[in-house]
Amino acid sequence: MGNFFIPSLISFFLLLSKAESESESELIADLFALQSESKSGVIHLDDRAVARFLTSPKTPRPYSLLIFFDAVQLRNKPDLRLRQLSQEFALVASSFIANHNSTNPKLFFCDIEFRESQSSFSLFGVVSLPSIYLVGRTTKSLKDDSERMVQGDFTRFTDSLVDFIESRTKLTVGPIHHPPIISRAQTGIILGFLLIWSPFAAKKMLSGETMLHNPRIWLSGAIFIYFFSVSGTMHTVIRKMPMFLMDREDPERLIFFYRGTGMQLGLEGFAAGFLYTIVGLLLAFVTHLLVYVKDPKAQRVAMLFSIFVSFWAVRQVIFLDNWKTGYAIHGFWPSSWN
């Protein structure tokens, strides 16, 4: 029994160490494979991958990982800017990979999603987002030794991420390859279109019947600007408000209307702007177009319809406004009748 036990133990240890040394190169190869699989070069980790690449191998590991902590359900929160940050993270990752194509410094960019890898989040002790951790070669305890990017650096994210990498890993990231706003194919198409279009445009311009001479175009532009302004689109653009919110308690439910003055959601503004616009347009329609309709019955129906719609729209706006601001704006009848 004893005789048998000792060699088997030795062979087991041999096997183990061999497996370990084998897996070191294997792990790197796997990481490279994962990296080349993903489009931007960011490796998506889950709990199993964290265990495989970070917790089980002995330190020093032959590679270091830069991990971006992400949460899908928080992506719609505008103040966290998770979506934008993850895009910039991917941009830095792809630039880094492109700049170090031949040298391969064994720094890998990874991301982890909260829903599917909650235990990894607790492993790192991540309590707030956005969070970026650098797990170096010598890092033993993920919670205490890995280096966290300081919260304040998220304002000019791309630059500070590059600084962070360069200061902690002593590697140079190199130039960031920003994607062009219009891709090459698109430029070609646009140029071709312009070339084909230009003779027609020139001919029309000379004869004085361009779109610029057509009041209808101007009118629709004018109505659009009106709609754009009164629906508070600038508010949405400047404050980077989302179109709608997700309810925190119940992620299935969407919130379209925000209660409180001085704040609004995108779709809410469009709804109000639409209601504003429709009444005015109906009035114009009734006074200028309906008179051309020959059938009096149709006239009456259209008239009644527009009166009804206008009534409904004004009422709706007043109701929404009262609900939103708390001010009791006067509607059709004295407020005591409500």
Place this chain on the structure above:
Amino acid sequence: MATMPILPNMPALDLIKSFKLKTKQQELLIRVSILCLVYILAFITRLFSVLRYESMIHEFDPYFNYRTTLYLTQNGFYDFWNWFDYESWYPLGRIVGGTLYPGLMVTAALIYRILHFLRFAVHIREVCVLTAPFFASNTTLVAYFFGKEIWDTGAGLVAAILIAICPGYISRSVAGSYDNEGVAIFALLFTFYLFVKAVNTGSLAWSLASAFGYFYMVSAWGGYVFIINLIPLYVLVLLITGRYSMRLYVAYNCMYVLGMLLAMQIRFVGFQHVQSGEHMAAMGVFFLLQVFYFLDWVKHMLSDTKLFQAFLRITVTCAVAVGAIALGLGMLSGYISPWTGRFYSLLDPTYAKDHIPIIASVSEHQPTAWSSFMFDFHILLFLFPAGLYFCFKRLSDATIFIVMYGLTSMYFAGVMVRLILVATPAVCLVSAIAVSATVKNLTVLLRSKNKGVQTGSTKGSSSSKASSKALLDQSQPFQKNGAIALLFGAFYLLSKYATHCTWVTSEAYSSPSIVLAARGAHGSRVIFDDYREAYFWLRQNTPPDAKVMSWWDYGYQITAMGNRTVIVDNNTWNNTHIATVGRAMSSYEDEAIEIMRSLDVDYVLVVFGGVTGYSSDDINKFLWMVRIGGGVFPVIKEPDYLVNGEYRVDKGAAPKMLNCLMYKLCYYRFGEMLTEYGKPPGYDRARGVEIGNKDIKLEHLEEAFTTSNWIVRIYKVKPPNNRW
């Protein structure tokens, strides 16, 4: 006019003639009396604040204007023009004459002089308080004439009524709001009216008048940049749509050249018209007009069209190239300055938020949510698209102008809340067109007897009348009833508009914000007069050369009412200086004392709403102090004051927050105080939390004065110990 039966005999004809004259006279009488009533209405609806509180100056900026007006009336124009104010921006001082728009002060001083000449011994403060309502009344007259110019007298009258009570305009022109906008909106509309008149008539006299109107506007408000960009844009659109005319040429050239020369006389504006990028559009359009005129002339001289085509191509290319090169050289050599931040933030609205916190921090520079439009325009908002449509149906040079004015200002109103003010006249005019045209059509329908029925616009009816006369005759009773119902509805809606406007004026726009009002537990009105209490305390109890440090919002008030020197004030011309104050407020006390000693600060004033629940106090403004301070001094970092991106003052607040100077000064001794029944001591009513640091010790400062409701707290900087 009513259709009269045509009688064959002569006396009857005479009778008709005299009767016609009479209707005209009647109409004139009605029109004049309506205008008079509107004039009075516009004035009295703005007096809520005087009736409810007292005759006093409101808010922040007006106090500076008041102080300078006082100086002007006491020391004369030249002293005012050369005034170096050493009581603000200590130790830098401020060249007042060269850094303000003097139009408002000169106007008020002029009214004051005239009244005194007429032996009305009024105080200058009363003149200042009532200047804005007076000019609002004048604006209604201008709106009438403008409406008459672009549409007809009916539209003019409706526009006058609408603008008299429109909340968007009232918000900046109630009695006591003695600010540049009060006269500037009048000047703006007046300039536009004169220019449109000049374009319509092509007369030099009108364009000369519009140049002077522009001069007045430049002297009154920085918003003149809107005029100098809108008018060239309008001219450009006319050129593009093939509406170039000699009238336009005369109007624009005269207005531009003279207006520019006149505007250069204002020291604050100086040579900007030829140097700054914001004014280059006007100059470009000016040269473009010359090219147009030249081409017209050459076309007239050359009979050969082919030759002209070639000539046209060469000239246009040359002109564009020369213009581009000149602009490029000007920019490169630094002769033409690039756009300023404020202007840039209008075109690219996200710019201010990222780059200029001092602009982004002001509440009136926030982007507008849809509910604000509803609040300020009410039914005008629904009528505006209809008015646009009417304008497009009857395109003329004048309607194109009002459409462009309406749309550009609407866009700007969407970018910044305060620019709703600029959009208001345009919205009123366009809506007035909608109202007036609709009502006119309906009344025409009602008054037409059994002859051909007129529906809709006069243009549309002529074609439909012939084709469907028989059908229309049948539907007449119904149509008449429908018209009556619609008229009734229109008047009902307009009366609701009036109710809304009055209510908004009384509830929202008539509070002086220097005296705060709240509803007590029994529905009674409680008045907090803490600001003035504090300022008078400063005036009575501190040495005359004491320097007071506060956040810049209160600078003007302290100099005007407290008569003490301040470090920074509402004229935010020196960002570094403001950032220094922001840094002092957000540092620990021993770091702050160094900064305060370097600025010779004797007293520190903070505004605190924790006792009364007043929410626009310094704690709520504090993040902006951090941001502005951090913009210049990187040692101040915003995340140090936040917990997970959240701004808190309770136990969970960031440690730096709990120990910074602003927190200490606001909450000093507050931890012992019971503010609300059933809540622990130190319960902050403005934020609704129990504060996190109740044991505050001050080392280098001592409490000097706290007003009765704790809204203003003043601390004295202790002199350094003489031994240690």
